[in-house]
Every structure is written in structure tokens, then in C-alpha cells.
Amino acid sequence: MHGGGKSLGAENTIVSCSLLSNYFDVIDVDISTTLDGVAILMHDIKSTPLDGVTGSIANYTYSQIKDKRNLIFDGTPFEGTTVTKWGDFVTYCASRGKYITAELKNTQSTSESMMGVFKPIMENNMVGRVNLQCLNIQRLKDYRAATGDDATQLLVLVYDGMPNEDLDYVISETELLGKSGINADINYSRRSELVEKAKEKNITVNFWTAKQYSDELSLLSEFPGHQISIDYMVV
Helix, strand or coil: CHHHCHHHCCCCCHHHHHHHCCCCCEEEEEEEECCCCCEEECCCCCCCCECCCCCCHHHCCHHHHCCCCEHHHCCCCCCCCCCCEHHHHHHHHHHHCCEEEEEEEECCCCHHHHHHHHHHHHHCCCCCCEEEEECCHHHHHHHHHHHCCCCCEEEEEEECCCCCCCHHHHHHHHHHHCCEEEEEECCHHHHHHHHHHHHHCCCCEEEEECCCHHHHHHHHHHCCCCEEEECCCCC
16 A cells, blocks of 8 residues: 555555554555664655645654654544654564555755664564665665665666666666665556566566556466566555
């Protein structure tokens, strides 16, 4: 379920994630870091509107936002819900035996911020049960360098029209990361090219899609061993 329950109307909150955990083994969330390097579940302030908070979450310390209510829940039984710390979410998933995919969305390159992402994975014995993904390949490099964690799976996101859409560049950089793969949401005509290049380097490619599923299955049969995933479902 994309964005920690985006289809439920309140993405990246412990409320929606706890509901999802009753039905799914893998929960997808987004990670942002505060000014003082605390990792929280958040895509951006627009998708998780907090009372009195504007602009970028990177401009606020955790103490400034931790008690701010999520306005999405006003008028519902969950009114008063606040932001969820990444560490609390990892602990919850570990206790329920769940897997996590998490996108480093609005994160800083400081060692403190990267360790804030890494420590909950280690402390909850979740290495091998968490996939970290990012459009910014440098941020994934920052993670490896700051943490020394060479076991957690890192996934490079590739979208049409984004800075890293050069497939040769993506393949070479992904190979350097070690224990990494590619999640792609690109034009169908380019997907065979991507898989061919990835196969040469033994890099796994996942195609995230919410449309043209029959085309995806056709491509899967052409290149067995690669994964086709539906991006999210409306429930």
C-alpha cells in the first residue's frame, strides 16, 4: 500500500499503517528528517498537513512539530493524531513481523540524519526486512557512507523526466552502491532497454505501476526473474 495508506486518506501515519498491517505483509512509507535530524514518516507537509506548520519540515525541529495534530483527521474518531517517528514505526513493524519499503523523501545528507534512519533498523533486527529507496542516488550513497550498513537493500527510483532518467548512468551508479536494485516507472518502450542493461550487471528491476498491467505481465514473461508490482490500490 503506497505511502503508508495513501488510499485511506491519511498517508504516513501510525493510524493508517496499523490498519494496513492487518491485511498486508509489506508497508510502504516515506521518510523526511527534521532540522535536528529526527526521522519521521512524511512525504511533505501538503500530504500530511500539521496545524500551524508551513513550508518544509526540514525547517522545524522535532520538538516543534511532535505535538502538532494532523489536520486530515479533524472531525474523525482519530482527531488529534500527530506525526509518527520512523523509529516507532520500525518497532511496530518488527513486532508484527512486517516488511518495509521506505523512500528517503526529504532527508538531509548529514551523518546524524542518516544514522537516524539506520539505527531503528539495527535496533529492531530489521536488516534484510527493509528496502530503502530514493530518486536521489547521492542520498543513497550518503546512507552507505554515514552508516557503514552494506546489508540493507537500496533501491534507485527511475522516473521519466527526472534528473536520473539516463539509464546508463543509473545502471553504473546502482552497481557501485552494492546490494541494490532499481524501481522504475518509465515509458513502456524504454523498459526492455532498462532490463537488458540491468541483466548485464545482475541488477534486479521492479516496475511500479498502477496502469497497463497486461503490458507489464507481458514484459515479465519476456524477462523472467524480475518483479512487477502494482503501485497502490484504492480500497
